[in-house]
Amino acid sequence: MTKNNLLKILLSAFLLFSLFAATACGKESLKLPHFYLSAELSGDEIKGKSVYKFVNDTDNAFSEVKFNLYANAYREGAKYKPYRTTDSQKVFGGEISYGGTEITGVTVNGEKADYVICGEDENVLSVKTGEIFPNESAEIAIVFKTKIPRAALKLGINGDRINLADFYPSPCAVINGEFKECIYNEFGDPYINAALNCVFELTVPSSYTVAAFSNPVSARETDGKITYRYELDGARDIALCASENFSVAVKEQGGVEIKYYYEGDGEQAEKGLSLAADCIKFFSEQFGAYPFKTFSVVETDLNAGGMELSALCFVDVNADEEQKRNAIIHETAHEWWYAAVGGDEVNCAWQDEGLAEYSVYLYLSENGFESEASDVIEGAKSAYKSFFELKDLLSGNADTSMNRPLTSFSGKYEYINIAYNKGLLCFKGYEDAIGRARSITNLKKYYKKYLFKIASPEDMYGCLGLKEHFTSYADGKVII
Ligand SMILES: [Zn+2]
Structure with missing residues (x-):
């Protein structure tokens, strides 16, 4: 055996051990990238700076790092809006109000860097980083300001309440060596967010009470303003809601x-x-x-x-x-x-919506609401059946496939019937096939294995088993 071979064996044993340690022990050994955000809310604007430590854990070199600019969906002229036109009255209560993000400066490792706003709908910020080779990292700092619309949306001011989600440049998750760009949609949750170890410093007028993803670890008050510092490991988003009341x-x-x-x-x-x-x-x-x-x-x-x-x-x-x-x-x-087990909510929304609905069903059936639980299943079945007419199902004219982008749905009701109702029926069918106890045991394994990761449908079938059951639902072959 040559020295090189021995080194290779030792190295692969080490890598295998690291991989095992990361999957077997969960959070403690899972190293997630760091994301720091400081922001100040004043009136209908939130401005701030983010610092993202991008670590290239793929086999390719990158020359750019991408961020989703979710707030640009709220801008005037957006192609993919965050609401349905038919909901305008409910969302705005009158005049339409716009938001949007402006990038005012970017540095990479402390040096000024070039960037472009791109994507299908000005939804992506691409920062030109210079080559980042495998196992190398780069620190990307972005200065931004975001206008908050007056709207009943995830980002919006409503009287004294201010919703602040979607407001900062959010690092695009890297899946199979590619940055995943998220296109907004008028329904659904258009996110593919990686879990990050986040520190968030927020400055607001002292009169505000703030709901955020943790308790503040510190608070500093000066001149009628207060700066809270929040920390959360494994956060997929930074959001808050503030009100004086x-x-x-x-x-x-x-x-x-x-x-x-x-x-x-x-x-x-x-x-x-x-x-x-x-x-x-x-x-x-x-x-x-x-x-x-x-x-x-x-x-x-x-x-x-x-x-x-x-x-x-x-x-x-x-x-x-x-x-x-x-x-x-x-x-x-x-x-x-x-939040814990992430997914591709743009292209496979049924995965987490179906599981959330199945969890509701389990909660109801195990906590004294058995008849309500069976009503939930029957309700999902009858809503699905009345949406998709049998003749269309039998002739193959209805698209009941589940792994497809949010923008491909004909509207909100088709989306609800596929992601929520059919998603629920798919997991209930799984339970019927293997029994509730095994269904829960397998979901436990799935949760442990993919905690703070992004699981594809394939990853999920791999953990839960009964792949044919899931693919027959996902591919639109099952007639309900
Ligand atoms: Zn949901």
Whole structure:
């Protein structure tokens, strides 16, 4: 044996060990890239600076690093808007209001760098980095300012409440050696976000109460402004909601601090808080421990009804009690199936939506709401059947495939029937085939293996088994 061969063997043993350590032990040994963001909110603008440490863990060299500019979907003239035109009245309540991001400076490793705004709809920032070879890294700093529209959207001001998601340049995830560019859409969640170790410093007027992805680790107050520092390892997004009039209800649940931000009715907030805490307990028992220290639910203005974020979710303040309840269960489930186990929500939305819906079904059936649980299944079946007419299904004229981009759906109802209803029926069919206990055991394995990673449908079938079952649903072959 030559020395070189011995070295190779030692090296592969080391790599194998590292890989094993990373997958077997989860969070502690999983090294995620660092992302730092500082931002100041003032009026209808948030401006700031991000610093991203890009590590090239692929086999290719890169000469550019890309970021999604989600806020550009909110700009005037956007091709892919964040709302349906038919919802304009609900979203704006009157005059249409626009947002958008402006990039004012970029450096790479401290040197001024060139960049272009590109993508199909000015949705991507490409920073010219010079060659970054495998195992090399680059530190990319971006100065930006984002205009916040007056709108009931993920990014929007509504009276005293300010929703701040989508507001900063978000590093494009690298999958199979390619930066994944996300095109916005008028429904769905158009994200493919990698998990990052995030530090977020936010300056707001001192009068604001802020809901974010962690408790602040520090707060510094000067001249009527306060700067909070938040830290979260494994965050797929940085978002917040701020208001001068928020009250907060708090409850501890198995070492996790659950918070409920609301204005007005404290009794209803207590119910929402208890439900969120119950869900954190139940899903932790079923799928694996909740991966963060806090979870916050915020009642705010949101056309979409509910929105999942890392360790945080928004629930539409104008929804009725039942809608809020359903949204809280569904969005809490997304902490496992979006925040913890990531996916390609642009092209395979059914994966996390189907699992979130299946988790709701499990919660209902195991917590004394059995008949409601079976109503959820029957409701999904009948909505799907009434949307897709049988003759179209039999003749092959209906596209019931599931792995396709958000923009390919004919509208919101087709999307809901495929991603939510058919997604739910697919996971319920899986449970019917192998039994609930095994279904939960396999989901536990899936959660552990892909915690803070991005799982493709193939990765998921690999973990859960019954690949033919899943592909027959995903390829549109099953007739429901
Ligand atoms: Zn969802």
